[in-house]
Amino acid sequence: MTTLPQISLAKLAADTTRHExxxxxxxxxxxxxxxxxxxxxxxxxxxxxIQASRRFFALPQATKxxxxxxxxxxxxxxxxxxxPLYGEALHPEAGPDPKEMFDLGIENEGDRRPFAGCTLVAHAFRMTRWLLVSREACLLCRLSWSTTLCRSSESR
Structure with missing residues (x-):
């Protein structure tokens, strides 16, 4: 194979194609x-x-x-x-990371478990589309991987 394989979330979720x-x-x-x-x-x-994320990262530092x-x-x-830029060091021996980022996750309003709950986002800066696409991607991946992992363990 000269290219990487392509895996379909839709096929992983469908009963007729899940196993293959x-x-x-x-x-x-x-x-x-x-x-x-x-x-x-x-x-x-x-x-x-992507455009919404660019708008956010172009904002003044104090606003972000x-x-x-x-x-x-x-x-x-x-x-x-x-x-912020250099605000995280994944490998402390290498020093702070030259990146700025915005972490999102699956939104579960009122959920007090670790890594759950709602993210404060900049709706006023037209980030709604960025958040929606990011949430949709998180949910699709979560559903697919959960289904795949559960069914994989059932077939053993």
Missing amino acids: ERERLRLACEEYGFFYLDHGIPKEQIAEA ERFGHSAQDVYPTTARGYT
Whole structure:
């Protein structure tokens, strides 16, 4: 094979194709360690989300920091929100990371479990599309992987 395999979330979720696609997923992980994910989110929706994220990251630093970890109502707060440039060090021996980011997750209003709850986002800065696409992608992946993992363990 000259390209990475493509795995379809729709096929993983469908009763008629789940077994075959799950086998393709297993082989892709074992043989390549990587694969393309056909998530089904329209390219236009992805482009809108990218534009919304660009609008957010172009805001003044003080504005972005209003949506930082300390403003989040999620435990741990570092699981959601804005992180400034050099604000995180995944490998402390290498020093702070040269990136800024905004962590999102699956929204479960009122859920007090770790990594659950709602993310404070900049709706006023037209980030709604970015958030919706990100949430949709998280939900699709979560549903697909949960279904795949549960059914994989059942077939053993």
